[in-house]
Amino acid sequence: MAKIRVCMYENVDEVVFKSSIYPKRLPAILKGIAIGHCKQKWNKEYLKKVIGKNEVKVHVCKTPQMDFIRKNFIYKTLTFDDFIERASSEKHHEYFLSEIPDYGNWKITTYEKYHPPQPNIVEAEDEKYYLRSLGEDPRKDVSNFHQLFPTLSNDLKEPKLFDSESFFSSVLRIGSPGVQLWTHYDVMDNILIQVNGRKRVVLFSPKDALNLYLVGDKSEVIDIDNPDYTKYPLFKNATWHECLLEPGDVLFIPALWFHNVTSLDFGVAVNVFWRHLDPSAYDHKDVYGNKDPLAATRAIQIADRAIKTLHELPDDYRDFYARRIIGKIQSKACSQF
CATH class of the missing domain: 2.60.120.650 (Cupin)
Incomplete structure (x- = not known):
C-alpha cells in the first residue's frame, strides 16, 4: 500500500x-x-x-x-x-x-444465594x-x-x-x-x-x-x-x-x-x-452537504434500474451485456480507470 x-x-x-x-x-x-x-x-x-x-x-x-x-x-x-x-x-x-x-x-x-458473585461487566x-x-x-x-x-x-x-x-x-x-x-x-x-x-x-x-x-x-x-x-x-x-x-x-x-x-x-x-x-x-434540501449532486443521483438511479433489468436475462446474457455496459462507461465517462 x-x-x-x-x-x-x-x-x-x-x-x-x-x-x-x-x-x-x-x-x-x-x-x-x-x-x-x-x-x-x-x-x-x-x-x-x-x-x-x-x-x-x-x-x-x-x-x-x-x-x-x-x-x-x-x-x-x-x-x-x-x-x-x-x-x-x-x-x-x-x-x-x-x-x-x-x-x-x-x-x-x-452460600451464593446470599453472596452472589460479581457479574463480568x-x-x-x-x-x-x-x-x-x-x-x-x-x-x-x-x-x-x-x-x-x-x-x-x-x-x-x-x-x-x-x-x-x-x-x-x-x-x-x-x-x-x-x-x-x-x-x-x-x-x-x-x-x-x-x-x-x-x-x-x-x-x-x-x-x-x-x-x-x-x-x-x-x-x-x-x-x-x-x-x-x-x-x-x-x-x-x-x-x-x-x-x-x-x-x-x-x-x-x-x-x-x-x-x-x-x-x-x-x-x-x-x-x-x-x-x-x-x-x-446540489440538492437544495441537503442541510449536511453530503448528498451527491443531482446529476450523480440520477445516474446512480439509472444504474440501479439497468442492473434490475439485466436480471431479466439468463446468466450468460446478463454477464455479456453487463460487461458491454461497463466498457461503455469506462470509455465514455472515466478519465482513467
Missing part, C-alpha cells in the same frame, strides 16, 4: 491558494494562516465558561472507532459544559454505555464523545458556527480562500482523545481549521473509490490500520495521503476526497464548506 505525505504550504493568502493550490485538486496543509485568538483562548475552561449550559447533541461510543454504517454509537443531548468536561477526560465516573452483566455458568448454592468509563454542530432546526437549517456560537464568533477568523457567495456551512467539531471518524467523502470543497489538539488525517483519492468498499458516501473499512484483507482485499490497492494537523493548521480537502480523521488529543476544530459547482447542481 503506497503512502504519500500531504503537501504543506506556508503563509498562503487567497491569491496564492486560488492560483497555485486550488487548481491541483489535491489535499494541502496550509500553515501560518491567521485564524484569530481562538488558538490561545479555546481551552476547556474557557469553552465551558463562555457556552455554559446551552444544550448540544453529541455522539457517544464505547469504542474510539465510530462506525456510521453499523451505528455503533448513540446520540445524547448534554449541556455544553458537561460535554466539554466529558470529552476532555480519559475516564468518567458517570457514563451512558456498558455491557450486559455476564454471570457465566454460575449456579446458585446456599465491561464498564464504559472510557466512552468517547464527539460533537458535530447542527443547525437550529437540524432538518432544515445548515450549521453556521458564527450564528450558533456567537460568544465564540469573534475569536475565530476564517481564512478567505473562496468567494463569500459560495459559502455553504461552518461546523464546530469537538472530540475526545482517540476518536476516529469513519472514512467518507463530502460533495463540497472544505477546509478543516484545527484550533487546538492534534489530528491524524488519512485521505484517499476519488480514483480509489472501488478499493474502499463503499456504502453510499462511507467506506465499510472501519479499522484502516488493521483491515481484514480477507473481507476487503482491494483495500491493499488504495493509496494513502497522510498528514498530522497541529494547532493552527488548516487542511484543504477537495470534494470527493475520502478522509479518515483521528483526534490524537482533546481537540477543537471548525470545518468550512463551500459550493464549487453551480448551486443548481
